[in-house]
Amino acid sequence: MTAVPPSSSNVMDYLGFAYAGTVALGGVMGFVKAGSVPSLAAGLAMGGLMALGAQRASNNPHDVYLALGVSATLLGLMGSKFLKGGKFMPAGLVAGMSLVMTARYAYRLLA
Template identity: 50%
Template sequence: MPLDLLGLAFATFVALGGAIGYLKSNSVASLVSGLVFGALISLSAQLAAGNAKNYNLAPAAVCLVLFLVMGSRFMNSKKLMPAGMVAAASLFMTIRYALRFF
């Protein structure tokens, strides 16, 4: 399978979002969670692209957890940026990876 460019772009989006959250409001939690989730998404996307016969649900699981976390933050704050946008992108990626699995 070729490299999962959409998965790597999403991982970069999440990691950069965490860095921007840190720069805007000195939120260490945003920085750490953005970098951790970005790294997990990147790693799972690379593993998923590495061997088509050994595909698993790891990328979908990571994106689902991110969707649940950011979706609950969106429901509490009602702010589209950043929680709503990340929740929507995470839901899209979860569905994408789940469809690839099945």
């Protein structure tokens, strides 16, 4: 796949970047509150991948594969954690945001 240079018809994926920041911040908060190094590593890794996906979607509105993969992965992981534990924070919140983002990117892929 070739990269499409930004143009006036491309729109920055602000929602994708906000989601990426929220995921990364969640990992930092898990580390600060509970000392969870895995939370920090996973949050920063997934947030970074999501930011890359949002950048790619900003440059080419049809290049949503990475963003879709990250949001679907988080939906599966955090959705499962929410169903097992029943706690809304943080698993339910991230699962809900991931559901919205997965649907958004799937729509963009199919449209």
